[in-house]
Amino acid sequence: MEISFELNGEPVTVTVEPYMSLVDMLRAEMDVKSVKKGCEQGECGACTLLIDGAPVTSCLVLAPQVEGRHVTTIEGLEKNSLMIDLREAFIENGAVQCGFCTPGMLLSAYALLRDNPHPSMEEVKMGIEGNICRCTGFTKIIEAILDAVERIAPE
Amino acid sequence: MEYDKILSDILGREDFLVVGKNVVRTDALDKALGKAMYTADYVPRGTTLLKVYRSTVPHARIKSVDTAEALELPGVEAIYTGADVTGNNQIGYALPDQPFLNDEKVHYIGDPVALVCARDEYALEKAFQKISVEYEELPAMLDIDVSLSEDAVDIHEGGNIALTTRIRKGDAEKGFSEADVEVEETYWSPYQDHMYIETEAAYAVPEHGKVTVICNGQSPFLVREKVAHVLGWSLNQVRIIQALAGGAFGGKDDQGPLVSAYAAFAATKLGKPVALVWDRPESVSYSNKRFPARIKYRSGATEEGKVTAVEVDITLECGAYANRSPFWLWRQTAHAAGPYEVDNCSVDGRAVYTNKVYGGSFRGFGDLALHFAAETQMERLAYELSMDPIEFRLRNVLKVGSRTTCDQVLDHSVGLEQCLKAVRDASDWSSHREPVWEGSKVRGYGVGLAYHGISTSRSTPDWSAASILLNQDGSLTYRTGIVEIGQGSPFGHIKIVSEIIGVPPENIRIELPDTDSTLNAKPTHGSRGLMLGGTAAAKAALTLRENMVACASELFEVPYERIALVEGRAYDKEDPETSVSVRELAEEMYNRGYDPGAYGYFKAPKRFFDPETGLGVNYSVYTFAATVGEVEVDTETGETSVIRVWPAMDCGKAIDPLMIEGQIEGSISQGMGFALMENMELKDGLVINPGFKDYIVPSSMDTPQIEPCIIVEEPYRHGAFGAKGVGEPAIISVVPTITSAIHHATGLWFNTIPVRPWTMHKALKEAEP
């Protein structure tokens, strides 16, 4: 079947099987490889992306469900100032080891700070609860997100 | 040469410019942009998919495999069984006990029986339903005691004991006769799954007489060897390109050769590219786990607090195949007394087959289970002697001049005592000797120590190689077979190179390991990546440096000694105005005949051991660690949380303190998972919790406060700048620290991990007066 939606601000139309997952459509049909697969059970967060701005695990979404909606992956936020702050904070604080969780983690962190620019440590932990990182033990990721808060230019 | 003196003796500087500083990893940006490529990301659309058809019974003879009906299905391209293997149907790591494709017998639920190639996942699924295997079932040995019993059925020819180990140092019985107190306990540590977020994967592309595999192993040259062996080809017909790995922790060292061999075999047979990407249940159910171990441990000490003897009996559960057990068990045997000097040690080990998923490499190797037992014993002895657990340990810790369990004399680089004192002081240990109650919650402090031999086990020769090429424009290409699995070891190498040749790390590009163009660095395991691989890098850099200096000296017409290489420039120390950029220097080197490429080969000093007594020099050097931790036990729910951790480590020389912290924090999380949460559940040999949903790993909510790691630097003379490995030692002390803190808080001893809420709850109930 044919699906039309907006991917990172660009209108796109793809033909897929109706039972294909969103992550598979993006990876296999559209070559968007930043969306990772770690479990396909909605448990690891590696496939996190934004649908109409809200973080979602794309392995649990069927491709036809994004018809007419806005899908944002990390590529779409490359030049976004909040994402730049987050990215630099991640890199400088050593929050990136193997990097496999990183795109999903950054998107969850982005959604968190966009909605709550001054989160407490507890709120940061809750904001990334659905993203598993097996390498860092989360400490540097939490520090990086709190550091990004400091970097965000005052409005 | 003594590599800890490179700075003063060769670079002629007092301070490091790059080494020891936190420098931003050159790979982090691509990873944060989502542009970093992992194995599955290389697979083009439309590639034939491969899936491994596996046994559904734990122990059986295969009577027949029928694939005819499945082959008829649309989209199914080929199905291969053991009968199709024309090379060698054997892929065992240490012992030849593991068929590549099982055609006679299966040994656990998950043994590969056939390789199915199809156009997509739907066709694969249909094919799986149509394959039928007829088994003649054999009694399943699902427990080490069953495997060892009189009427056990042999899993492999030669019986159910894969191998044994032993150490006899001093006279254990005499040691016990001198002891005033004795404790004897049996400990059990179970399977642990790596749960790297990226599953195992391989993508193979065949051409005439050659196959290229992109994969996520840890030892590209081992992968090449195994692939060539299965195909019956020579090494130069197999090219392995190691992609970035999305976490590995040892597991991919064992699985890399297997997934690559499946993909390469199918691709060469089929004559077209083939991709194999495991799903999460496959990864959890069928790939190797941390080996379970039962350790019976007897120790004795005098009233003065000196340990006089240990007697340790280790039964390692291999599961279906021996895999790395000879090395794992040997490590446990050689470290058996823990990081203490004990004159009388008697150690026996055996690795036992069962019909369950096999064990294998995992961060910390056998030292995790061993230290859980050894450290709990120390804790119990201190308790028996009414002595402070840290004070008691300080009376026994390994120091310079001490002899380890296997009688290896530690002549330098032993910073354990400093680590222990540092965490004692940082945590204000003496003010926290009483548990603190708040409502139903109680908090306690615990301590744990660790030591971990750096280098391969069993005294196998250990060496490494690396190469650097200075390009005409002054940029550099660095090649190492040490792989990037998140730990950043190759980046540590280029910091070493950068320090030596005076070119900033961002000018040095790390190429992916490719067995056609990279020198063999041996595996990325045993925490040897930085020490062995980094020293090979240093040797290459020293050679290149010589050529750069020689060229600059000719150019400036001044003697060698006056040339400095710093920040991308060469200049005359006595007249800094006389200088060239590395770009100009590179051009001159090409034109004047100075070799712009260099390779470095480093062999670790020889090690040996006596097979009768187990005594000898077992490891090149040891990394030491100490941690203090605070836990909170909710006596109503039984839940235990780690609140705060103070880590310290003697890593020889910290090449990158930030990355070391990252290794330590990740280790605390994994160790905490092992001690308190993670548990593989098996029913009749089948893993019944194969995913993140039921196999619980720590999440952000479980993150404790981790105090800045205290780094102790006791340089290792024979390694670049004195560095020793970090990634594994970091996890070893975590588990006993947590169980020791639990005991401090609740008075309960746990000899089995994990201590999950219901276990704790039950124990608290039973302890009620």
Ligand code: FES
């Ligand atoms: S792949 Fe979607 S949550 Fe794990």
Ligand code: FES
């Ligand atoms: S950095 Fe490896 S999983 Fe997060």
